[in-house]
Amino acid sequence: MGVDFHSVLGAPDNPGGLAWRALSSAQQEFIKALPKAEVHAHLNGCIPLACLQELARDHAFNGGSMTAEVQRGLAVLETGVVLSEISDFFGLFPAIYALTSTPPAVKKATQAVLASFLSTSPPQCQYIELRTTPRKTPHMTAEEYLSTVLDVIESFEGRAALILSVDRRMSVDDVSRYVELAKTLKREGRAIVGVDLCGDPLTGNMEDFAPILASVHDAGLKLTLHIAETPQNDEPDTLTLLSAKPDRLGHATFLTPAAQAIVRREKIPVEICLTSNVLCKTVPSLQDHHISDLLLHQHPVVICTDDTLPFRNSLFEEYALLLAPPPLGLGFAEVEVERIAREGMGTTFRSTKD
Numbered sequence: 001m002g003v004d005f006h007s008v009l010g011a012p013d014n015p016g017g018l019a020w021r022a023l024s025s026a027q028q029e030f031i032k033a034l035p036k037a038e039v040h041a042h043l044n045g046c047i048p049l050a051c052l053q054e055l056a057r058d059h060a061f062n063g064g065s066m067t068a069e070v071q072r073g074l075a076v077l078e079t080g081v082v083l084s085e086i087s088d089f090f091g092l093f094p095a096i097y098a099l100t101s102t103p104p105a106v107k108k109a110t111q112a113v114l115a116s117f118l119s120t121s122p123p124q125c126q127y128i129e130l131r132t133t134p135r136k137t138p139h140m141t142a143e144e145y146l147s148t149v150l151d152v153i154e155s156f157e158g159r160a161a162l163i164l165s166v167d168r169r170m171s172v173d174d175v176s177r178y179v180e181l182a183k184t185l186k187r188e189g190r191a192i193v194g195v196d197l198c199g200d201p202l203t204g205n206m207e208d209f210a211p212i213l214a215s216v217h218d219a220g221l222k223l224t225l226h227i228a229e230t231p232q233n234d235e236p237d238t239l240t241l242l243s244a245k246p247d248r249l250g251h252a253t254f255l256t257p258a259a260q261a262i263v264r265r266e267k268i269p270v271e272i273c274l275t276s277n278v279l280c281k282t283v284p285s286l287q288d289h290h291i292s293d294l295l296l297h298q299h300p301v302v303i304c305t306d307d308t309l310p311f312r313n314s315l316f317e318e319y320a321l322l323l324a325p326p327p328l329g330l331g332f333a334e335v336e337v338e339r340i341a342r343e344g345m346g347t348t349f350r351s352t353k354d
């Protein structure tokens with residue numbers, strides 16, 4: 001019997017928290033019982049706060065320095081993050097990374113993240129594709145980092161899999177090296193299903209990255225890309241990324257008509273992160289979120305949390321945003337929400353023989 005699911009609910013005054021509390025208990029039970037898949041969750045963005053605080057104590061105990069940056073980062077995450085724009089968001093990670101810089105810390109963080117999604121009663125989801133960016137530190141190589149994460153993922157016996165993220169801020173050589181590493185891990189039979197492109201949307205030259213990203217398909221891996229996350233991601237950036245033939249898209253908020261035509265024609269599922277987009281102010285409000293337009297066109301979507309640590313959300317509350325009546329939610333009927341959850345399950349990168 002897992003920990004009570006209340007432990008993973010986010011901030012009560014967040015969009016999802018307000019929507020969750022606007023539901024009747026029958027509606028909450030409906031959401032709890034829905035089979036769900038989580039396919040857009042960043043490991044270091046989803047560490048439960050209590051685990052991060054424990055990691056900070058371990059770090060200090062082991063003689064790690066609690067720099068002003070780490071202390072400031074921890075304080076911001078404890079009091080609640082307020083963002084003026086998405087670029088503020090990426091500054092939160094150096095503090096988190098300082099606390100997940102050794103294999104034991106990475107193991108503890110991964111166990112806590114997966115337990116928060118899979119081991120509560122009821123669980124947030126039945127299956128998760130957890131993504132993370134390989135990182136080398138003075139205490140571990142990028143290979144050791146990934147192997148530590150994969151060992152924990154594999155202990156969940158088919159209920160979890162890895163998506164290896166490469167970051168738009170990386171050099172072309174690093175992107176190439178990590179994509180090759182993903183292929184090697186796949187060949188070795190590790191629980192890796194895909195590659196993701198993430199990071200500050202305003203950086204990187206996608207012309208150089210696209211052919212490298214496209215090559216993951218040759219190794220039997222799938223590809224998901226953060227795409228058109230901000231209005232500054234122009235049409236060439238988006239079309240170049242689409243040329244890599246992604247199997248899913250993250251956010252896809254600012255698709256131009258030409259890009260939208262390709263995404264619709266190819267029916268590329270879109271990973272929807274409602275709270276993330278509202279809090280990062282890439283959508284003016286929940287009611288203006290592009291999910292409504294996608295659903296109007298019967299386009300496949302999958303509901304995800306993105307970064308539960310800074311955004312203080314949960315998958316339960318993301319589904320509450322679909323079901324709660326406006327203005328707190330989008331007011332979809334239960335049959336529609338059930339269909340979204342079921343079709344979301346169908347967007348995973350698991351092969352049918354897994």
Ligand SMILES: CNc1ncnc2c1ncn2[C@@H]1O[C@H](COP(=O)(O)O)[C@@H](O)[C@H]1O
Pocket residue numbers: 042043044045089093131132133165167198199200201226229276280306307
């Ligand atoms: C809000 N929308 C977002 N857009 C783009 N990239 C994001 C993101 N949220 C998180 N990340 C990416 O995930 C990393 C943290 O997890 P991992 O160290 O990989 O486990 C961040 O450093 C950032 O590059």
